[in-house]
Amino acid sequence: MHLKDKGSALTAVMLLAGFLFLFIGIYRGESIIVFEKAVNICLECIGIG
Amino acid sequence: MVKNKNGNDGFRHIIQAVWTLITNAYIIGFIRGKIYQGKIKNVCVPGLNCYSCPGAVASCPIGALQAVIGSYEYKFSFYIAGFFIIIGTLMGRFVCGYLCPFGLFQDLLNKIPLKFKINSFKYDKILRYLKYCILIIFVILMPIFITDIIGQGFPWFCKLICPAGTLEGGLPLVALNDAMKSAVGFLYGWKCFILIAVVILSVIIYRPFCKYVCPLGAIYSLFNPISAFKYRINTDKCINCNMCANICKMGCNPVENPNSMECIRCGKCRSICPEEAIEYTFFNSHKNR
Incomplete structure (x- = not known):
């Protein structure tokens, strides 16, 4: 396989893996944890908690 | 120029x-x-x-x-x-x-x-x-x-x-x-x-x-070395003037490594290059200026 094609294949595999991970994360409910953290003021982030 | x-x-x-x-x-x-x-x-x-x-x-x-x-x-x-x-x-x-x-x-x-x-x-x-x-x-x-x-x-x-x-x-x-x-x-x-x-x-x-x-x-x-958006040096054009390395505020040398982990793709090196030898690619499709 040409080096350029190998690079493209790697990029495609990485993107597929990324979307797979993302959907697994959503399925596991991780986005809800992110949401719950983000809609409340994060006291640690602002230096109070 | x-x-x-x-x-x-x-x-x-x-x-x-x-x-x-x-x-x-x-x-x-x-x-x-x-x-x-x-x-x-x-x-x-x-x-x-x-x-x-x-x-x-x-x-x-x-x-x-x-x-x-x-x-x-x-x-x-x-x-x-x-x-x-x-x-x-x-x-x-x-x-x-x-x-x-x-x-x-x-x-x-x-x-x-x-x-x-x-x-x-x-x-x-x-x-x-x-x-x-x-x-x-x-x-x-x-x-x-x-x-x-x-x-x-x-x-x-x-x-x-x-x-x-x-x-x-x-x-x-x-x-x-x-x-x-x-x-x-x-x-x-x-x-x-x-x-x-x-x-x-x-x-x-x-x-x-x-x-x-x-x-x-x-x-x-x-991800910089493998990302879809990359820089590459056109060696036919590059005259090794080192202007790109001198202008880079992140301390990169694009000629040595155009996809350094420190490169933030600000594009200063591309702008300063007198021969337009630094090109970028996206999904390996070559783009010029």
């Missing part, structure tokens, strides 16, 4: 500013001293943008990562790992150069004219590894292992280090919200001290936070 050494900086700063406004578009939050609580807050922005900024309409990926792996339910975040893989594979540290509000903040500070500017110093190269240590220790290990009695960890990077949180969240919320004002203590002072240090250093050194501290930059840097 004499070229403008600021290159495409003006265009880049416009993109940075527009992106900062889009991702912090909840203007009413700055008036009320409250944060946005809409549904898109479960989505992350690519850059370092505190979700406790009154204007923030989405989440900070570093904060979100610590929130998930610090929860008692999960010790690995597929959601955030997937997000990093997608963004990193597409853009690498292009995010740092174009889509990070805290990067824009440092860029602007570095424009303050000062005779005493430092491009490189003795421990510069070694200090670049500090951001990987901060990523592993403060963003990953501490939220997982230092927990309360129910197994809930804290976002230690946000709590102890992140100056973006102080700038975007801490300062406006404390200024606008009386309850927050009354709760200010030592930690707030410590975080303000870090922010002031970053501000002063940013005037002297180009993007010190990105170079030495930022865990998000550390993550994206791992």
Whole structure:
């Protein structure tokens, strides 16, 4: 396989893996944890908690 | 051919500013001293943008990562790992150069004219590894292992280090919200001290936070050599004049390594090159100017 094609294949595999991970994360409910953290003021982030 | 050494900086700063406004578009939050609580807050922005900024309409990926792996339910975040893989594979540290509000903040500070500017110093190269240590220790290990009695960890990077949180969240919320004002203590002072240090250093050194501290930059840097967006040197055109290496404020040498982990894709090297020998590719499709 040409080096350029190998690079493209790697990029495609990485993107597929990324979307797979993302959907697994959503399925596991991780986005809800992110949401719950983000809609409340994060006291640690602002230096109070 | 004499070229403008600021290159495409003006265009880049416009993109940075527009992106900062889009991702912090909840203007009413700055008036009320409250944060946005809409549904898109479960989505992350690519850059370092505190979700406790009154204007923030989405989440900070570093904060979100610590929130998930610090929860008692999960010790690995597929959601955030997937997000990093997608963004990193597409853009690498292009995010740092174009889509990070805290990067824009440092860029602007570095424009303050000062005779005493430092491009490189003795421990510069070694200090670049500090951001990987901060990523592993403060963003990953501490939220997982230092927990309360129910197994809930804290976002230690946000709590102890992140100056973006102080700038975007801490300062406006404390200024606008009386309850927050009354709760200010030592930690707030410590975080303000870090922010002031970053501000002063940013005037002297180009993007010190990105170079030495930022865990998000550390993550994206791992993707720079393999990302879809890449630089490449046209060796037929390159005359080895070294102008690209001399202009680079991140200390990269594009001729030696056009996809260095430190390159934030600011494009200064491309702009200064007299032979237009630095080209970029996206998914290996060659683009010129």
